[in-house]
Amino acid sequence: MTSSARPLLNRRLAEFGTTIFAEMSALALRTGSINLGQGFPDTDGPEEIREAAVRALRDGRGNQYPPGPGVPELRTAITAHQERRYGLSYDPDAEVLVTAGATEAIAAALLALVEPGDEVIAFEPYYDSYAACIAMAGGTRVPVTLRPADGSFRLDLDELRAAVTDRTRLLLINTPHNPTGTVLTREELTAIAELAVERDLLVITDEVYEHLVFDAAEHIPLATFPGMRGRTVSIGSAGKTFSFTGWKVGWVTGTPDLVTAVRSAKQFLTYVASGPFQYAVAEALSLPDSYFDAFRADMLAKRDVLATGLTEAGFEVFRPAGTYFVTTDIRPLGPDLSQNGDGFAFCRALPELAGVVAIPNAVFYDHREAGAPFVRFAFCKRVSVLEEAVGRLKKLAG
């Protein structure tokens, strides 16, 4: 028996009881809706990479605990990929750590680097695990709100500078940014780097969408800026880049000191994970540029189907420069349909109304009112599925 005076879930996690994704996925199932809520592809990654995983399993590679830092083949492939694409050199033995997806990398980095009471600055809206992991580490999250301007969500650099205090330990950066699709520019990254150096801050940078940038946008790793390599924990993942979100293979790169610190936490979370998949991801990272180019072109075409369709259906669309999400403003749909611009109410009603599931961006905000009218749709789905969803949404408006 437990004492009724004390809730089971501890105070650090009380506000993170259940995620919106569980609620919305259940709603999608019950109503037979098209689920554009959670961001996972509805087609699997390359056949040859799946075969590589099968081969590893059959050959007995990775069926037992792999080495703590990750299998050497994968660590070497990670560093070769960073070198080839960005000219960033890391030592595969001392400066790489393979994790159970980017999710574990984020958790381990925060648990390792944050002292209770430290402030952690992150962009709001944020990826949902950030707030929970900062809380588990005993840190205090300090949101800097990305605000809509001229069709995209922008960072206010003055607001970022003003958010830094004597208690700030680190900046948690995410570019390309989920859920807004914003890709930080060279100028913005330069300013962030200067601020980190000036105030002697650590930086964790979540770059899981590094290969999903569109149009004129360019992904530039924060670790490439002056003074940053020594203070930046960079996080990548195979899930989004290769369409294997179930494999949970992610990684951290950074100086030996940073990687050792992150490993100190990681070894007591999963210890190791995804043995055979690590070998397959090593092969995936070594695919020629043509794979990455085709993947990007495919997602770009999907973005355009969804973004154009949503515009025609009456939404205001923030056409993303990166990721596989589109954020919309529902207010142009009118007060009735948009539930007075309340994204929560809209997303709860939408499955019954139109047979489509989306996610209210407000769940990614501390300042919920700042996110109220915004709703996120994922476009990592087959074009036929996107077209069907868009058709349903157009009927709703028309």
Ligand SMILES: *Cc1c(COP(=O)(O)O)cnc(C)c1O
């Ligand atoms: C999907 C996602 C992750 C988690 O990546 P996994 O490798 O699946 O754990 C982390 N950060 C962002 C911004 C994401 O969208």
